[in-house]
Amino acid sequence: MKKTFLFAGVILALYLAGIAFIPPYIEAQRNPVTQSSPYSVSLEARQLYGRLDFIADLHCDALLWGRDLTQRGSRGHVDFPRMRDSNVALEMFTIVSKSPSGQNMKKNSSDTFDNITPLTIAKGEGPWNWFSLIKRTLSQSEALSDFVEKEEGNAIFIRSKKELEQLIEARMSNKEVIGAMLGIEGGHAIEGSLENLEKVYQAGVRMIGPTHFFDNEFGGSAHGENNEGLTEFGKSAIRRMNELGIFIDLAHSSPAIVDDVLDLSTKPVIISHTGVRGVLDSQRNLSDEQIRKIADKGGIIGIAFFDGAVGSPELPNIIASIKYVRDLVGVRYVALGSDYDGSVSVPFDITGLPLIVEGLMESGFTEEEIRSVMGENVKRFLLENLE
Template sequence: MDAAEKPLHEAAIIIDAVCPLLDDQSLIADYQAGGLTAIAPTVGYWHGADVTLRTVGSWHKLLREREDLVLVRSAADIRRAKALGKTGIILHFQGPAPIEDNLDLIDAFKALGVGIMQLAYNVKNRIGDGCEERTDAGLSRFGLQVVERMNQVRMIVDCSHTGVQTTMDAIEHSSAPVIISHANAKSVYPSPRNISDEMIKAIAGNGGTIGVVGFPGFVSADKRPTIDQFIDHIVHMCDLVGTQHITLGIDYYGHQYPYAEDRAAMMMYENALADNSWSPNAYPPPPHIYPAGIETPKSMMALTDALLRRGFEADDIRKIYGENLLRIYETIWGE
């Protein structure tokens, strides 16, 4: 272990902004073992308001019962969690299905602590097109209203999984920075889920951030990517727009190795292909093994060590780990 690695890792505010692994709430412990300060369970996917409300309610119950957890509504909540040795919980939606066709549901879910919402999840919806849709239309009239209402209630606009033109329209029409919570660089590895250099520059140009993803199909063509292949995406994006716009959205999830048996993972995969939420072009078949050394959130310190070995300065690592997202949260949610 490098002498600088452990104190840097322990002192840094570390935010993983995309954590669908937390569909199983018991796995909070794995993130805590890895030294994470704040984590973002996906509390809304493709279900409507009724099912999503039950999920949000289960998190509020857990937050009430556990003194080691803090609901994050502001940047100050994350700083407080770090100071107290607690874990911040950031509620976010991967897709707009929970708001159905009612703008007032944006207000309702924001009041319940949902601070971030993706505009699409791979396919077309009433707001706009996903990144794997055959068309590339921009924001609909309803989509423009959604962005405006999200700005009004201070909910962060996330264009992960979202089509190019819909994303560009969101950047143009949003009065607050637009982020991409999790996507890698297409010029490093050309997955349909990754984003172009032009998109990286557009997000940075609007004051936003891009989170680097560990899902193997977005990292490289290798079944078991190396940690350096993961860092290649960080290096490329930092060279392109600076370290102040790069974050972590590692996207650990419940059907990856080693959390799911191969049979269960394949069943989930086949269902995702059947309902068109995934395509084989972007999502290779399981097992999905995350980059070597950070296969699970428990071993996140290995990333700190690898970034130091690749020549990243401690200040830049702290920016990527948490300070860049704290800036976004302060700007949109308030201090």
């Protein structure tokens, strides 16, 4: 009996040690920053950055890794203190619930081993989350709510136009107040259930991408196997998302889903993190025709920060991608969509956003255009479309 207790104690100790060390190690390996802070820009760029009233980012996966986002991190790309350091008003925190083994830009099967399952176990989450995508999703939703609550009024969970207006008003007198929105990367998270769609709405989710890296109940992924459009369930879910006021995020969707959603949706869409084929010809990026259709529908396009979306070197190609959208359809349709903490290498963390401003200045963007790109477009889009 003593040996049994001893063995159980050793197993428990090893598991607890794993919780303490394995997730941070994995996160550090998966989310490197190629240039460490602090970041240096010209005096003119620093001054212009300081005049920006509203800075926003449309995509960040920091909830996946189990960090306390109210604490300053020494790894990864985003947390609340670093948002304040960089005067970021609003971050869209997105939930990743499943990732296929061997994930790549070309072709992935939904039947391969799921990378998120071992991470979920290693983080010490309860067994109820180990094999349930919806429970993983609701757990990350609850984590964001808890982080906001810990801030005791210095953070606002944005679920409505009214709460966004509260954030804008609060920041007029206190730039320490930040806003957090909640999205889902991949509709597989709702497990083919409209009832689960209602659950995530109640949990605060206001943006959902139909697909991520593999095909699911909604239809085809840009990186999947069938390249199909919306299924009948997908069409029902899109209609219900419109009714509820959940934005549709077309990043990672097959071209057929992009067309189907633009035809079906009664609301403008978001592409939360992408590149453009005019800068990097990749199947995960938007064609000129897609960019025009999205703009015609009043949508907004977030430019990502990693080489798989914009090419290398990243910073000049981020600027080139923003400029490409501006020149094609107008500056009001382009925004920042970093994909921070999304298992990507980036050239700078969130405190490096002044580098974007400097790059835009050097490319001839006016101050008004820079304000639009850095956050005013997102603010306007949300004020017009949040309910």
